[in-house]
Amino acid sequence: MKIIITGATGMIGEGILLASLDHPDITVVLMVNRRASSLKHPKLSELIVKDFTDMAAQKNQLTGYDGCFFCAGTSSFGMNEDKYNQITFYTTIMFAKQLAGFNPDMVFFYLSGVYADSSENGKIMWARIKGKTENALNKLHFKVAYSFRPGFITPLKTQKNVRWIYKGLKLIYPFVFPNQTLTYDKIVSALIRTLTLGYHKNVLEIKDLKFIAKQAISNPF
Structure with missing residues (x-):
């Protein structure tokens, strides 16, 4: 299975990337970044794209993939609505439209909230724009598009890009709020199973991701 990942230089994208590289059903991972990563792995290649809204020149490098885990994004903290909309909605949809044109049989997964x-x-400004992005993705010409809302994710030991607050919360949050906590391994297992078998909802909440990951363990392919 061949996967594209964006946002791999950020905290959640990095965790998704590392878990994807460890997943036995994923054979090829292409990370699409604006800046280079130092990570090396036999499954991994990298494509530097300066403008996510104009990738015509990279069409050949972005063709032939089964799925995309779109984890690029930014915090809304200190940002006005127009700027946040430009980054979160416009850039995501422009990237996705092009990718759908290159890979109409692709399954697209959008990291939401x-x-x-x-x-x-x-x-709530950021929530409206995230919701608008989810809705717009469902109208594109992918095989299917899903939005996943993972909640608190326990950082991996091998992660480098972990915010300091998460280092403290990981010692408490999973024990106090186990139903609101996921691991990267479970998220990627849930996404791969959904890519292969589909799911009856386009929005994957925490409970959906937990359920699908459990199915992946108890009923492997």
Whole structure:
């Protein structure tokens, strides 16, 4: 199985990348980054793209993939709505439109947020824009597009890009809120099973990811 990953130089993207490299059903991983990564692995290759909204020149390098884990993004902290919309909605949709044109049989997975607002009418700016992005992705010409909302993810020991607050929370949060906590291994297992077998919802909440990951363990391919 051949996978594209974006956002691999960020915290969650890095965790998804490392878990993907360890997954036995994933044979090829292409990370699409704006800046180079020092990570090396036999399954891994890298494509540096300066502008995610214009990838026509990289068409051949982005063709022939089964899935994409889109983990690129930014925090809304200190950012006005127009700027956050440009990064979170516009850039994501432009990237996805091009990728769908290159790979119409691809399954696309978008890293969203637990409180994303699918109605697009709520008071929380980032949640509205995340919800708008989820909805727009469902209209593109992929085989299918899913949005996953993972909640708190326990950092991997091998991760380098872990925010300091997560280093403390990982000692407490999984024990106090086990139903709101996931591991990267379970997320990737859930995404790969969904890519292969499909799922009845386009938005994968924490409980969905846990359920699918459990199915992957108890009923492997």
